[in-house]
Amino acid sequence: MNTLKKITCCCRKAIFLVERKHTEGIAVMDEIRLLIHLKDCPVCRIFQEQSLLIDCMMKRNQKFLKDKRINLSDDFKNNLKGLIQDKLVQKTGVMGDTVL
Ligand SMILES: [Zn+2]
Numbered sequence: 001m002n003t004l005k006k007i008t009c010c011c012r013k014a015i016f017l018v019e020r021k022h023t024e025g026i027a028v029m030d031e032i033r034l035l036i037h038l039k040d041c042p043v044c045r046i047f048q049e050q051s052l053l054i055d056c057m058m059k060r061n062q063k064f065l066k067d068k069r070i071n072l073s074d075d076f077k078n079n080l081k082g083l084i085q086d087k088l089v090q091k092t093g094v095m096g097d098t099v100l
Contacts, residue, residue, distance in 0.1 A: 009033045014044045022055055 009017070014037040017030050038045050
C-alpha cells in the first residue's frame with residue numbers, strides 16, 4: 001500500500017470525520033486525511049456543506065427557542081388538564097385522580 005493510500009480515507013470514514021469534527025474535534029492526522037479526501041471527493045464535500053448548514057440552522061433554532069420563553073396561562077393549563085381527563089375517561093371509563 002502506498003503512502004498516499006495510507007493517508008487517505010474512504011467516504012464512510014470521511015463522513016464520520018466530518019461529523020466528529022463538528023462535535024468533538026478530530027486529531028491533526030485525521031484532519032489531513034479528511035482534507036485530502038475532500039479535495040478529490042465531490043460527494044463528501046457536498047455532505048460537509050450540508051452538515052455545516054444543518055448545524056448552523058440547529059444552533060440558530062436553539063437560540064431562538066432559548067430567547068423565546070413560552071409560558072402557558074393557568075387557565076390554559078387547567079383547560080388542558082380537563083380535556084386530558086375527559087379523554088382518559090372516554091377511553092378507559094375510569095375517573096381517577098390524575099396528577100398532571
Ligand atoms: Zn467521499
